[in-house]
Amino acid sequence: MSKEVHIVGAGPSGLYCAYLLLENGFEVHLYDQKSGVGKKFLVAGNGGLNLTHSEDLEKFVEKYGENTAVFTRLISEFSPEDLRAWCKGLGVETFIGSSGRVFPKTLKAAQLLSLWLEKLKSSPKFHLHLKHKLTSITKDGELSFYVDEKSIDIKTTDTILCLGGGSWKKTGSDGLWVNFIEKLGVQVKEFRSMNCGFSTDWSKEFLTGFEDDYLKNIAIEFSNQSIRGELMLTSYGIEGGGIYAHSSNIQKYLLENGEAQIFLDLKPSLSREDVLKKLSKPRGKNSLSNFLRKSLNLSKLSIKLIRELVSKEECQDQNLLADKIKRLPITLREARPIDESISTGGGVIFDGLDEDFKVHGTHSIYLIGEMLDWEAPTGGYLLQGCFSMAHHTSKSIISKYS
Ligand SMILES: Cc1cc2nc3c(=O)[nH]c(=O)nc-3n(C[C@H](O)[C@H](O)[C@H](O)COP(=O)(O)OP(=O)(O)OC[C@H]3O[C@@H](n4cnc5c(N)ncnc54)[C@H](O)[C@@H]3O)c2cc1C
Incomplete structure (x- = not known):
């Protein structure tokens, strides 16, 4: 079997999958419709990038409300401490603020993102495809992208979609994927503003x-x-x-x-x-x-x-x-309108996915990150949730090949 994964969406969820899969010897293709990666992550850094929180894990996981059980499992596999250690490994020191929130010392996202991308690009197995807009996907892994006014079709084995929620459209998280994702047989709950005014x-x-x-x-x-x-x-x-x-x-x-x-x-x-x-x-x-x-x-x-x-x-x-x-x-x-909100509720509901976030009835199409229907308050719970999901799904793909 070819150890090749196609990841669409270069936000923190997709970028972390790329990192872990490359570390484990996979050929990784990462696509995004924008001309750069991590646009929303950079915006998140404008107000002080709150990566995660230092409170007791028992309290931490309660922040995921009705999805506490799912996130208890995910965060036990990749915890706030693991996230801080990973940042340190990239060369980014973090600190705990007076409220218990965790930030990079620079408070911004740019340094972390640039070291992260540098690490990915240092691998000959990493292939970055920017300005590639995914327009459809079939259950057996045929992806169609809109690139330079043309349509390109790619046949994939393992695919991870991390297309984000529906706020801050200018960062690329436009929520327009709903039309074609529903064709995979999953249900999508309407987006609504979360962490909003x-x-x-x-x-x-x-x-x-x-x-x-x-x-x-x-x-x-x-x-x-x-x-x-x-x-x-x-x-x-x-x-x-x-x-x-x-x-x-x-x-x-x-x-x-x-x-x-x-x-x-x-x-x-x-x-x-x-x-x-x-x-x-x-x-x-x-x-x-x-x-x-x-x-x-x-x-x-x-x-x-x-x-x-x-x-x-x-x-x-x-x-x-x-x-x-x-x-x-x-x-x-x-x-306030969805586009102004920090995150969105709604998205793909968990029922259509197995416990590794693989779409039922497909061999290897996984959906993770903010595009799924879960919520958490600000305080670092959103990013930690994305990282922990990305960790779990990547590990599940890695274990298929070992
Ligand atoms: C102002 C603001 C401040 C925030 N601050 C914090 C914070 O301090 N702490 C915290 O935990 N969270 C914060 N967040 C939330 C956090 O940034 C998001 O939860 C996180 O970025 C979601 O990651 P993701 O990878 O799932 O999706 P995204 O980061 O949204 O990435 C999705 C990617 O998919 C791409 N994409 C979408 N559709 C397509 C398509 N059809 N084809 C190709 N590519 C596509 C997009 O271009 C985008 O790059 C903040 C958000 C905002 C807006």
């Missing part, structure tokens, strides 16, 4: 002279779950890590109810009683804004938000004001 209705007064800015050191509560984090207030609504962590549950709620309410704790380090005590001090000649700033050390943006969301009457009543500072409701209307 939400819109709300700010008043005209609120938006006057407004610039996007962060609310820091707050807690965000949804459905009785409170998460410490940051929130960016934007002209359309809210963004940021604190809301991304709730985005899956908010999305489900919005679909059924049309709108959803979150609650902000603007002073999570103080109890309601402490807040009330501070509000009970004489205000003197201070305006409400000045008083809130001096007594509670609230930021300008927090005060602007209180003025937007708390009525004048409530502001006059210390008890009601303390309630609002500890539990300020914001009504969310809808998720």
Whole structure:
């Protein structure tokens, strides 16, 4: 049997498969429709590439929600520690940030990607085919690519597709593969925004002279779950890590109810009683804004938000004001468009695949990475999930030939 694998999609999932298969003596063909590799991975590095997380594995795998069992198996085979060791092997040191998240020391993706690609290219068995857009695939492994306005057909033995989700189309992850993947007999669940912002209705007064800015050191509560984090207030609504962590549950709620309410704790380090005590001090000649700033050390943006969301009457009543500072409701209307979101829910459902992610009824077509229907919050769980899947599938192909 020829030890040759064709991988389509040069994001982290495809690139890691290429790495492992080359290490094990395979001839590897890697295709991507873009003119470069890892475009979304590079974008992920813009905000500080969060590769994985250092928390206990038991807690770690819970982040995959209904797919916890699948990821428990995958992450036991290729763990966050394994990922850090692999980066180190490439020459990229990582560190654990104060929140337990793991980053490369440079915080960016470019150095890691360039050393990774250099390593692949150092093998004579590596063949990179850029500007190759996959347009169809048959169950017996015939791939058709659109290249230079022509169609090229390739007959393959083992094929791994890692075509990504449906957000940030400009990185190549356009989700257009749905049409031809369904012909393999798998079911594809419609994409929806995940780890995304939400819109709300700010008043005209609120938006006057407004610039996007962060609310820091707050807690965000949804459905009785409170998460410490940051929130960016934007002209359309809210963004940021604190809301991304709730985005899956908010999305489900919005679909059924049309709108959803979150609650902000603007002073999570103080109890309601402490807040009330501070509000009970004489205000003197201070305006409400000045008083809130001096007594509670609230930021300008927090005060602007209180003025937007708390009525004048409530502001006059210390008890009601303390309630609002500890539990300020914001009504969310809808998720931001898919193309803006960090990840997408939906994709190929697991039922159509075996435990190595091989499509049922095919000899050797595997689907992995974000193109499958799984979700995880930000915190490094998305990339770790992709790496662990790529590790598992590559190992399964390697073991077929040994
Ligand atoms: C702004 C942003 C920040 C992020 N930050 C983080 C973070 O800090 N930590 C984290 O864990 N995750 C983060 N992510 C998510 C993470 O980048 C993705 O989960 C990950 O890149 C998915 O990897 P993948 O290889 O499965 O797919 P992708 O990286 O999406 O790669 C898919 C590849 O397939 C190619 N392709 C698609 N269709 C075709 C076709 N028909 N023919 C040929 N090629 C095709 C695309 O061009 C693309 O190169 C972030 C994402 C975004 C958008």
